[in-house]
Amino acid sequence: MTDASTQVATVDPGRTARRLRRGAPAVGQWLSWSTPFVATVAIVAIVQLLVVTDVVDERVFPRPTSIGVQLYEQVQRGAFWESVLRTLEGWALGLGLAVALAVPCGIAIGSSTWAYRSTRFVVDFVRPIPSIALLPLFILLFGIGMPLKTYLVALGCFFPLFFQTMYGVQSVDPIARDTAHAYRLGPVMRFCFVLLPGATPMIATGLRISASIALLLAVGTEMVVGVPGLGFDIYRAQYSGQRPTAFALIAASGILGVLMAIGFNRLERFTLRWHPSQRREQAP
Template sequence: MSLDGAATIDARRGTPAAGARLPPGRAGRLLASRRVRDLGLKVSGVLTVLLALELCSRVGLLSRDWFPPVTDTYAELFRLGMGRPLWVEIGRTLNGWAIGLALATLLAVPFGILLGSSPAAYRMSRVVIEFCRPVPSVALIPLAVLVYGVGLEMKVFLIVFVTFWPILLQVVYGVTDVDPVVRDTARAYGLPAHARFFRITLPSAAPYIATGLRIAAAIALVLAVTAELVVGAPGLGQSIVVAQSNAQLPRMYALIIVTGLVGWVLNMAFQAVERRLLRWHPSQRQEESR
């Protein structure tokens, strides 16, 4: 989900789209030059922020007591990246994340298909869903600690409980959103139920399921880090707290940056897989040509 696709031609601005009017060679060149310019803008955006932070810290606008210069943080980040412990912590966080997300998917997709294909079942569970979904997930942390102790199981329980809902709702929505003409046509042609399911329902629900998974993946990471941070399950969150209480500020900031990078990489990966697997789907094609 980029703020602005690199190849976007702003036809909406009122200026005629470059690609539509110009001979292909020139349009391509224009597009390429635009891409280069955008890259320059992005790089300068990041550099501006980093430079501003560095200056503020060096000059003393941001107190050194709690904000070391960015260069120190990055030096520490580099040192950490070279060593093994950082990767162990990342692995621990991702371990809980992956198990929780996988379990939630395994539970939510069949349930969602059931609720999506049976209005009566949906109505019956509606109140429960509507009540459980807005419950702030983190309220369950104390309960999870009581029942499962401080460890992987607690993290997994929290992640499953919380990511279950967004996946479920997306699946229900996807299954109910099948084009009725297509569904009726398939029925009229006498396609057997399982073929209807695998050929029609599942493919047309796929983009929704993918969206649900992407949302759930981000939430799962937040929960994993929160659990580590609040109750001290081993992982990135815990090492941030440890660094803070040892007053190793550059290390703390470096670990926060690592956490952000992990989230960013996961998000990118999900988007890339989604684009690749759903290349055939109209929603993706639209996005590309837009």
């Protein structure tokens, strides 16, 4: 009798601990999704209350319910999805061009200490210049159309991605570099097994940042120049006095940005499962 009770007492705590460990990730995942949702609903409810009570003039900012109704009506129209696809086309082409140029340049300059020091002043001088400031020149060169939007997006995304790549190569563990030299690895082997894996996390961060910048520039170019897309639809709705529709399209752009951020974040976690930072984030 005593042995049985002692045995039960020694087994039950272990089972309880295992159940708690299995339940902890589920609870944490539920909280990570529910907390932003609850906070968003609370903010929308507060804004709705401020507009209804005339604290905020409805002529300046429409009711969130009116914006939601307009957004629901927009997503049922084919013209809305055509504008979304045109915006995404400029986003994808510009971001792809920036990746094709910025990543190789960042790796090449970051791999050489002499090149890194020689070009740092020029890069720091050019980096603060906003790409939208070159809009008149780009209009003369490329006209008003998809090439204009593509090259403006590419220019705006180039420097964040370039700097992240260059700093990523520069921050590779010196011990790993010395080990590669000690084993007399060739340039190709050092690049494939030392430089690229060491710089990949920062490149992924630069890509995630550049994706958001690309969307901002694509929509902004459409608004300023009149290139077809979500930005042009926002400008047209504002100009015609349809404020709920304009804010609904702005909300659609924001939702598109959130979906992009979630997608790139998940892609980063999937492709960098081997990296210690990702393993720490996924640990229960």
